[in-house]
Amino acid sequence: MKCVVAGANVKILAKAIHALTKIGDEMYIEPHENTLSFRTVNMPNSAYADFTFLRSYFSYYVYGDLQENDALKCKISMRSAIAVFKSINLIDKQVESCHINLESDASEILFILKYKNGITKTHLLPILDCEVLQTTYNKDSASIKLSSQSQVLGDAMQNFHQNLVEITLEVCAQKLLLRNYVDDTSGLSNTIRTQFALGKGEFDRYDIGSETSITFCVKEFKSFLNFAESVVTPISIYFEEAGRPVIFALKNQSFEVNLVLSTLCSDLDSQAETILTNKPQETSVRGRAKNKRVPKRNNNKSSNKIQDISIKSTLGNDIHKKSHPHLMEEQIKQASTSTEGNQNVNRISNLPIEQNIDEEFQTSSYNSDIITNFNKTTISGKKLVNSLFPTVTKRKSNNNDINKEENLDDQSDLFEDKIPNSPSPPNKKARLIFQKCFQKTFDPRTLPGYDIILVEDSDENSDK
Amino acid sequence: MKFRCRMMDVIAMRDFTNIVNVISRITKQCTLRLTPDELCFSVSVDRASMVWAELTQTHFFTEYIMNGVSEEQNEIYLEFDPTMLAKSLGSLRMTAKSVKIKLTNKRQPCLTIEIELPSLSLESRQCLHDVPVRVIPRREWAEHRAPNIPEFDISVDMPQLKHVKHIVERMKNMSPRLTLEASKTGVFALKVDTDSATVSTHFQELQVWSSSQRNQEDKVSATIDIKKFFMFLAWDIVHPDGVKCNIVxxxxxxxxxxxxxxxxIQYFLPSVFT
Known part of the structure; x- marks a missing residue:
């Protein structure tokens, strides 16, 4: 694959790379016959961004041999990519054109920047893998479709606190509300609550099936918004309801951008009411989340969670069967060209799910995502713990509600009572609590249910 | 208890935002006293009053309704973090059409700031901030009353704050303490002492309002914390019509x-001893 990006378009590419940097740590480059895609997914698999440049964006684009379809796909580290486009502001003044070369079965991808003063800089970015990032999401099936000038949302976001983590977007018949998401436990006495209302008239398109609200992370959205504002392109927003992904899209004649974010799965009014049925557990989990600990700890945690599910599934909730190792129900499949076996596993595990999608399932899917995330990226401990635990606690209280609705018998209530006690007090060390596991005489096979695999290993490298 | 006001004028909004901004840089906790005629921001450090800013309500607000606890005690005292209020008022930067400030009870007492912003369509955008506040009970009011103003040895006009700011900014790097000196002849001096040098700047021909000195040459001086004095100079942003320096x-x-x-605005700086 060979392409040339000329003049002002180089700056767009640079901005796109910068936007991707704020989302993920690895960049997937995927050339097609007429398009070139740059994609990334963030560490907890809760955000996915795709920048696809169309043929008209390039002044020269040739795909090469169509037979070598797979050989041209590659993954590079984001840090190396950002090094190519370091100073955004100078790029359009100094750079004349940017050439991107990708040979089949090469170990490096070439970025050649030709400067106006005659200098040519060649960047050789090492290819980490030949992976493809595949996602399935459907914008057309979304019940809510909005579209507005990017500046409208940009102005709105300026009214919020700089360090805002999550934002709630609510659609009503006549207006759209943006609110900063205030965690139940964070205490209200020291936070400003902000609500921003945009009239229906400010949207070019305002199709809402029903009134609903979603909560998502601000960080990724902001980087997308910055890009949208710099290219002055209208933003389209597609979503259905809380717990289902939200898709932000930009489209013009030379490129298409999609950002898929997972949304917080909780009751609509969880912000207004503090329903915490599992108070003790809540606090203990929180305490540990703050405790910035490393991989081993996380493994312990994930096993905790798995047990949690197994208890629930014996109660007849059958969450286990429905759970699947994927984020956001739309699956992000990480299919590697080399490990096809793994791919099959993924597919199989997906099959039953697509048949029973119901409300209850959504709550459980969040849960299982968390587990796979732990397995997959145990090294990235700190980040995960912080970003994911709030959702765990949310999910907890939901499940309890569901259980109550189903009028489970006394025995199950007993179980429910036991669950809050299972996690250890936050101040004790893991080694102390799991003392028995570290003893030489300990044989895990003596434990009941040791051979039941609750969740398949999602790490694609595991069978190498 | 009821409080509601509305600002329409762009200049009033800008001034109000500036005042809150300056206060937010001085402290993390301030008191707002509301009376039928004025708003008073007050900042105290160790129970001693440091800033007392009175704003006449009729100038700032086109609509102003307040009802205190009772007829006789028609006042409201609120305590809050001014940085939160300043951040909320940040939304006014984008040429707001109007802003309403209300005292509300949304699971806790809040100052609700309702800002109407222009939009691309007919309906305007609306931005709502709830800043949590604490309503100070009556028994604690005494601690937040207006400060007593002592009798001064000398009272002179200050030179333009802009000029003073330039000088103090540099003096700040030399010493933590600054000596202010004034005499009946209308000379005002800023002085810092270091081991190797004494630096002073003299301003002349300033209006003297009152003086207890008999002799023309007698000088009144006080040494203060230079950082606190520098913070005061930030008030330059409200474009004061006059600044007086009173020294005991x-x-x-x-x-x-x-x-x-x-x-x-009254600003108190206790003298420090070297």
């Missing part, structure tokens, strides 16, 4: 600043 020999420096007759 070796005890306290009181700075009084006013903008027309609608903003009056």
């Amino acid at each position: 020999q070796d005890r306290v420096v009181n700075l009084f600043l006013h903008v027309a007759d609608y903003v009056k």
Whole structure:
């Protein structure tokens, strides 16, 4: 694959790379016959961004041999990519054109920047893998479709606190509300609550099936918004309801951008009411989340969670069967060209799910995502713990509600009572609590249910 | 208890935002006293009043309704973090059409700031901020009353704050303490002492309002914390019509600043001993 990006378009590419940097740590480059895609997914698999440049964006684009379809796909580290486009502001003044070369079965991808003063800089970015990032999401099936000038949302976001983590977007018949998401436990006495209302008239398109609200992370959205504002392109927003992904899209004649974010799965009014049925557990989990600990700890945690599910599934909730190792129900499949076996596993595990999608399932899917995330990226401990635990606690209280609705018998209530006690007090060390596991005489096979695999290993490298 | 007001004027909004901004840089906790005629921001450090800013409500607000606890005690005292209020008022930067400030009870007492912003369509955008506040009970009111103003040894006009700021900015790097000196002849001096040098700047021909000195050459001076004095100079942003420097020999420096007759700011700096 060979392409040339000329003049002002180089700056767009640079901005796109910068936007991707704020989302993920690895960049997937995927050339097609007429398009070139740059994609990334963030560490907890809760955000996915795709920048696809169309043929008209390039002044020269040739795909090469169509037979070598797979050989041209590659993954590079984001840090190396950002090094190519370091100073955004100078790029359009100094750079004349940017050439991107990708040979089949090469170990490096070439970025050649030709400067106006005659200098040519060649960047050789090492290819980490030949992976493809595949996602399935459907914008057309979304019940809510909005579209507005990017500046409208940009102005709105300026009214919020700089360090805002999550934002709630609510659609009503006549207006759209943006609110900063205030965690139940964070205490209200020291936070400003902000609500921003945009009239229906400010949207070019305002199709809402029903009134609903979603909560998502601000960080990724902001980087997308910055890009949208710099290219002055209208933003389209597609979503259905809380717990289902939200898709932000930009489209013009030379490129298409999609950002898929997972949304917080909780009751609509969880912000207004503090329903915490599992108070003790809540606090203990929180305490540990703050405790910035490393991989081993996380493994312990994930096993905790798995047990949690197994208890629930014996109660007849059958969450286990429905759970699947994927984020956001739309699956992000990480299919590697080399490990096809793994791919099959993924597919199989997906099959039953697509048949029973119901409300209850959504709550459980969040849960299982968390587990796979732990397995997959145990090294990235700190980040995960912080970003994911709030959702765990949310999910907890939901499940309890569901259980109550189903009028489970006394025995199950007993179980429910036991669950809050299972996690250890936050101040004790893991080694102390799991003392028995570290003893030489300990044989895990003596434990009941040791051979039941609750969740398949999602790490694609595991069978190498 | 009821409080609701509305600002329409762009200049009033800008002034109000500036005042809150300056206060937010000084402290993390301030008191707002509401009376039928004025709003008073007050900042105290260790129970001693440091800033007392009175804003005449008629200048700032087109609509102003307040009802205190009772007829006799028609006042409301609120305590809050001014940085939160300043951040919320940040939304006014984008040429707001109007802003309403209300005292509300949304699971806790809040100052609700309702900002109407222009939009691309007919309906305007609306931005709502709830800043949590604490309503101060009556038994604690005494602690938040207006400060007593002592009798000064000398009272002189200050030179333009802009010029003073330039000088103090540099002096700040030399010493943590600054000596203010004034005499009946209208000379005002800023002085820092270091081991190797004494630096002083003299301003002349300033208006002297009152003086207890008999002799023309007698000087009144007080040494104060230079950082606190520098913070005061940030008030330059409200474009004061006059700033007076009042000194009680070796005890306290009181700075009084006013903008027309609608903003009056008292600033107290206790003297420090070397």
